[in-house]
Amino acid sequence: MQGLDDMTNRGAALKAIVAYSAPLEFNMQAAGWIAVVSHWLIERFPDSGLAAEWAALSSVELGLPLETPSQLKRTFAEQKIDERLRWLAGLPTKAALRAMAMPQEVNKESAETGRREVKLSLTSRAVVDPARIEALRELSSPEFDLTKLIRLCEEMNLAFATESYLSMAMLTRAIVDHVPPIFGKNTFAEVASNYGGATLKRELTNLNTTLRNIADLHLHSQIRRKEVLPTITQVDASNSLDVLLAEIIIKLSGDR
Missing domain, CATH: 1.20.120 (Four Helix Bundle (Hemerythrin (Met), subunit A))
Known part of the structure; x- marks a missing residue:
């Protein structure tokens, strides 16, 4: 998936500085990474809802600019980065399933194959149990x-x-x-x-x-x-x- 490695590498680089970075520097880099990925998702997967999912993940920060982060706070920040990296790792599968399920894609496939019916090929959780x-x-x-x-x-x-x-x-x-x-x-x-x-x-x-x-x-x-x-x-x-x-x-x- 074009661009995914770059987005992941940015997150890995951020994780590498958690142990020693000052809050101001770290928070700015974290916000920058999240914003860049969000912009990439909007351009790469418009109207998919994936950018909204990414934005809804836990924030990544080390606290106020002038405070000294505790080891626990640094560990929490590292865990939040890992959470976002796992999300990116699952993105290809998520994007493929979503593309197959989106109404416009279902109808486009039907039109291209000259069928008068739509074909659904998807797996999804049930919103009504x-x-x-x-x-x-x-x-x-x-x-x-x-x-x-x-x-x-x-x-x-x-x-x-x-x-x-x-x-x-x-x-x-x-x-x-x-x-x-x-x-x-x-x-x-x-x-x-x-x-x-x-x-x-x-x-x-x-x-x-x-x-x-x-x-x-x-x-x-x-x-x-x-x-x-x-x-x-x-x-x-x-x-x-x-x-x-x-x-x-x-x-x-x-x-x-």
Whole structure:
């Protein structure tokens, strides 16, 4: 991968000076390395989210400019460099999988081979735990048919695997609008306000406010001169969604 060796060598050189470098010098070099790699990722892998992943890794620094770093602080800095070097080592595989999964690449391959279908070749973690989907599938309710809910969860995993983050936002909105009758309510706002204790209410409120607003933003905004696509950070509601699905399973299992 062109440029990767240079990015890695810069990190290795930074690691070599951890043991004796002054904080000001070290912090400037660390910030420079992180910035150079970030710029390289943006140019080499545009719209992939890899630069955002790199930026989200732990910061590398030795403390305030005039302080004398302890051995423990130097060790921590070295560990943070190692973390980023491991990330770079895994970049070729990560980039290849992401390229195969990105919607534009999937559609481009289909067009080039003259097919009228798309072919997915990818491996991805599940944003909705398969155990939750299986638990929903095993439920038998005389009042509610869970077929659509299960399908929405399955499509959420497909959207995540193909980095279809607009679809993830919309699917989250669809799920929260679909389930209120299970809790005896007409709207999800009523569910969030009246169901469970304080912690549960906080997670459900997150689905009803923050994530609903994000979905509305992408569903209803009109075309503009400049658009910026959402990242996984913006649309990921997996924690709150898992809490909601767990409560549905408890509710329909007759345990509450």
